[in-house]
Amino acid sequence: QKEVEQNSGPLSVPEGAIASLNCTYSDRGSQSFFWYRQYSGKSPELIMSIYSNGDKEDGRFTAQLNKASQYVSLLIRDSQPSDSATYLCASPTSGTYKYIFGTGTRLKVLA
């Protein structure tokens, strides 16, 4: 059973700090990874995708992928209270069209 694992949190950070969210995966063949943000009672909203080892930056968000260690992380710089949400990591299982999601990490940004 391929898995994507995340710490459920909550992860609490003060406003303006860097929030670091981590995700590990078991499928060595996974090629693409996605971060979604989900506010309470709402549907997941895409933040970033990453396919290659290294860093990918988009505004205040940086995704990092390390295939050798099988982890993906999301950094949020200058965290704002509006960033308080659950962050989901996802990846399609290699050789299939089945996407596996982690349980999500709940982030709380304290004003």
Next chain:
Amino acid sequence: DAGVTQSPTHLIKTRGQQVTLRCSPKSGHDTVSWYQQALGQGPQFIFQYYEEEERQRGNFPDRFSGHQFPNYSSELNVNALLLGDSALYLCASTSGGRETQYFGPGTRLLVL
């Protein structure tokens, strides 16, 4: 650019009943996936439809079935509802199947 739409937004059913949920993909997308998300959990993959066929299925019983229409819209049917089927049902669309998925607003189903 129309995003993914789902209907209805909320639904209340009783055990043993059947339910049909509907989804229209984002403009330009041809692939629809359905997910079940229980409270406090990540979305669980039910199945994916492409070219009007079920292309991939997750670990869900046959009570869960679907359909895709020529205009790429899709339906999720659940028969013989159980209390445990209460969840947020999400539809996601993509182009091609393994690319970035975009989610609709979801249908919240409550089974009493």
